[in-house]
């Protein structure tokens with residue numbers, strides 16, 4: 309069965325139908341740049357364009373880069389503050405909406421690197437911000453927001469996100485040092501048995517992972533940057549009646 313997943317990121321909004329039996333995209337994904345300012349109506353318009361592009365009429369799952377509880381947005385660190393309090397599910401025409409890192413994590417634990425893993429597993433996504441998804445024996449603790457832990461008196465994502473690497477023109481090695489320090493802090497708090505690194509940088513893991521020393525295994529996301537789309541589709545499929 310194919311379900312449409314849409315991933316709202318700081319720079320692009322990406323969507324594709326997902327084959328839920330395999331976790332693979334059933335068609336080429338469509339990416340549209342995130343409108344600026346990323347206000348609710350402007351973003352909803354892009355979400356609508358993606359749904360229309362695929363001529364899709366079934367359930368839709370959408371990720372959002374903030375805290376989401378029962379489809380309602382509760383925080384907006386990297387999007388316009390007017391999102392706070394918005395019922396994004398209704399705004400997106402009845403979609404299921406969830407935090408972007410949570411969606412990516414669920415997809416990774418089902419189809420990617422975390423498949424079948426028990427114990428404490430942490431997925432961290434490095435992009436415009438830092439997102440987190442925490443699992444215990446495969447069960448998600450939603451909205452953990454570990455990108456906002458404080459490091460050197462700052463939000464961790466203001467020191468170690470991929471956006472900061474680009475903006476400050478940091479070498480991969482220098483950036484890896486910041487990421488290592490952040491991972492050390494997170495590992496001290498949660499003692500995970502595995503850390504999965506997601507977001508756009510997961511495609512370039514060979515550039516920074518060799519510079520990171522930590523006594524916890526760290527792997528790049530198997531689904532790379534598609535994990536959000538896949539996780540969004542999985543969340544939407546949960547609303548469907550079971551197949552008969």
Ligand code: BGC
Nearest residue numbers: 373374375385409437438439
């Ligand atoms: C947001 C998180 C989000 C992360 C990655 C953070 O700034 O607070 O909700 O998961 O960015 O997009």
